Amino acid sequence: MLKLKVPDMSCGHCASTIEKAVKSVDPAAKVIVDLGASTVAVETKANDAAIRDVIKSAGYDNEKLAA
Template identity: 55%
Template sequence: MKFSVPDMSCGHCAATIEKAVKTVDASASVTCDLEKHLVEVGTSTTPEAMAAAIREAGYEAGHVPG
């Protein structure tokens, strides 16, 4: 699943988001594209739960369908 995270702009942001995702699913794979402001998460957890975790870390997160 992919999320648009417009405020993600640096490695610290990406690390914070990855940590937040891993608190929900420790086995999730996380890829952050700083240039496109996209986070891709490989998990069996729901998109809503992942978006909530990213928001709790302080970033807006919109699920990108597809």
């Protein structure tokens, strides 16, 4: 599972935007958002770089966390 710190994510709209972006790469991905911790966990078959890139393209910086 890919775990990311997304410091700019602060509301439900942000979370929804990130989830839609991830699902554009892998429609079957499981996306778990923790707004309080500003983290996103993604269970996906897509590679990490593709997920990180699409979140960045949606306007959100992100940093990979240790699993």
